[in-house]
Amino acid sequence: ICVFANNQWLLELGETLGQSPFYRALAGSRMTVVMMDKASEVLRRLWCVFEMHETSVLRQGFEFWTPLGKVGSPLVSSGPALHALGNLDVRAASATNEVDQRQIINYIAGEPEL
Structure with a gap:
């Protein structure tokens, strides 16, 4: 969503996350597609x-x-994705900007929100 919702050269995120163009675009969508690599870097x-x-x-x-297809399809087992999601630790995730984090x-x- 970021690339479509935010001006990549002049980020104007608003005072709260709920005011950001990123959040508004997400709130207007029907679903989220999560692309996972072998290392589950997205998490x-x-x-x-x-x-x-x-x-x-x-x-x-x-x-x-x-990259092989939809998780749970005949070509892509759901095991590794479920394992990665089960081990998700929000505290270990990071953002480039400290204030955003x-x-x-x-x-x-x-x-x-402060």
């Missing part, structure tokens, strides 16, 4: 974790994909 990116969190809160659908972690933890 280490805090903005991606935020996107998955909000997809769940908004009760939208998920699809998990790998603090804001997202606090938001997911249910703390008020």
